[in-house]
Structures are given as structure tokens and as C-alpha cells.
Amino acid sequence: MKRGVLIVLSGPSGVGKGTVRKALFEEPDIDFTYSISMTTRKPRDGEVHGEDYFFVSRDEFEANIKANNMLEYAEYVGNYYGTPKSFIDETLASGHDVFLEIDVQGALQVKEKMPEGAYIFLTPPDLKALKERLQGRGTDAPEVIERRVAAASSEIRMMANYDYAVVNDEVETAVDRIKNIVQVERLRVNHILPEYIAMIEEFEK
């Protein structure tokens, strides 16, 4: 059984991660398993355990933290939210690709624990276009424009921590690029070699 590929899509807030993810999951030839988060908040009407979230008690969540099973986690408004490693591990081992959409902070934590994934940084189109768009609108003062461009600069520098950078100029193009990345990740030697070694050992018995 060939292991699945872990795909981590991240990027600055507002870059359009959710839109790209939705378009990606609508592709007919894509069969990613979405990484399910664990939380201590109560399920809302219609939410299903093991589908929307893994709904657990505070004790259970903290036991997962202690057992080093949380790839990343954070606390918001008194509830824990995080990414359990075991679910991702099992899904990958069963040969399915896992897709994780996550903010930059979380992605870097996940990367420390699972460096073998494909870490994709969704980046805003270039600064020139951004600045021109802001100037073209004619609604922002020059110093506001400068501040927004500076913020975009510092966000873009974060891409250094990723494997791939995909410009989100057009959703369809971004989706195609991500699909290509996943195909090519399957050709990476660290992905293929275990299978070949197993095959060789089978023959050398």
C-alpha cells in the first residue's frame, strides 16, 4: 500500500485559502480526505462527530496534548481546537491523501512534526498589482496604501518556510497548480523508495 500525500495549504489571511480549497474539492479527479480537527466545543445542530469535528471533553483533549498527538492546537473563547496526528497518520497509511487548510502559525507547527508533507503557501499576486489596485480605487490615502503593501511584504516573506508558492491570481490556475504539485509529490523518492525497498526485500527472501 503506497502512503498517501499530506497536502498543507496555508497563506496569509484574506488570500483566499477557503475559496481555493472549495474549488479543489469540487474537482472530479480529486479524492482528498479533509483533515478533521478536534475540539472541546459542543457540537452545533447537525454537526457530526468524526465528520465536522472530533468532539471531545477537555480532559480527553489535554490527554491528546500530553500524548503528543496534537500537531498544533490553540485555545479560542475557552475551547481547544487542534489537529490530531493519529487521524492523519492512519489516513495516509491507508493510501489516501490528506488535505489540511490551516493558518501560517499552525502550518509551521505541523511542519515541525510532519516535514514529509507538501507545504503550499498561497500567495497574493505581486505587490505591484496590489499597489496599483489600491491606487486605482482612489479611496485610500498614500500612507494607507504604503501600510497595506508593507503588510503584504512581510506576509510574503513567510513563504520561505514552505515547499511551494502558488499565486492566487485566478482560482482555476491555483487549483491546477496544486493538483500538479500532488501528482509530482507522488514521484518524490522519499515517497516511492519505501515501496521499492519492500519489493526488493520480498525478492531477496
Place this chain on the structure above:
Amino acid sequence: MKRGVLIVLSGPSGVGKGTVRKALFEEPDIDFTYSISMTTRKPRDGEVHGEDYFFVSRDEFEANIKANNMLEYAEYVGNYYGTPKSFIDETLASGHDVFLEIDVQGALQVKEKMPEGAYIFLTPPDLKALKERLQGRGTDAPEVIERRVAAASSEIRMMANYDYAVVNDEVETAVDRIKNIVQVERLRVNHILPEYIAMIEEFEK
């Protein structure tokens, strides 16, 4: 100017590197620059300097070795053959992709000096298929078959030194995979980041 991608195609002898390379260069949407070797042998009729080879004197070749300009070289029948770094560097800097087809020995030497390339190991189809094909022919003794399978095993283990493994089951499939790899290499952060950093610095002036 975005730097080109260095594509190094290698693999065990007899795996079909030349066939794949030819098919790749016939693709209409491919515009790779073939890495030109340097040699001290005399040009044959019709061979052109800077096209078939860089034809140089022994002194000049040795000066290149001393100047650390040979990514790899070897001596055959009294003549030097090798891969000059400067040509590859200049071509990449001009934004063109460079394609280098080379044996495993040479590829590993090149990788030490230019680790940023995409190192592709063309691998024979799986050992089971190989063994079955050999058995099916019915011409080889079992110990000959075992020896050939063992040789294929040790060749396949060499893939650990590469970035990608492409199975050469069908030439067209192998070509498509290599084209995909090159597209995705252009999305790698270490390829894109310098351009973005330059853009940011331009804005921060």
C-alpha cells in the same frame, strides 16, 4: 528574470534515458537547453563547437578543472569529457531551463555542486514484471534471472540519492511525468522567493 530550472535525468544503464530524452525534446511545448559537454577529443566531420561539444585543448580543460568549472568529468581513451558549470549557470541565469542527461556517477557529482536542480532517477519497471518477463522468454536459466533481478535491485537502491523517481514503463508516461516535475519545480519556494524578495526590496526603496 526568473532563473531557469536545472533538470538532471539519470538512471542505470539500459533503462532508456536516451529514448526518453529524445521523446521529451520532440514535445512542442518544451524548450530546454541541452547541457553541452566539454571535451579534448577532436571534432568529427560536421560537429560544431558550442553545439555538439565545447572542443578545447588539454591545457584548457585542465585549467577548467583547476578553476572548479567542471561539475563532473572523466577520461576515456586518452580524452577528457565533462560538464562545464559556467554554461549551465549562464543559461539558467538567462531564464532558460537546462537539461542534462548523465550516468549515475556523474549525476551524483553534479548534485554536490548544484543541489538546487531537479534530480530525476529513471527507474526500470518493478522487479516482479522484470522477473516475469525474463521467465516468460524462457531463454534464461533461473540463476541468470536471479542475477539480473539482483542487479536491478542494487540499481534501484541508487534512487535514494535523487529527488524524483520516474518509472520508465511507457515512454509517453515518463515524458509527461518529467514535464510535470519541471512545471512544479517552478513553484518551489527556493525558485520563486528570490524574485519576490527583489520585488519587495524594490518597493521598500
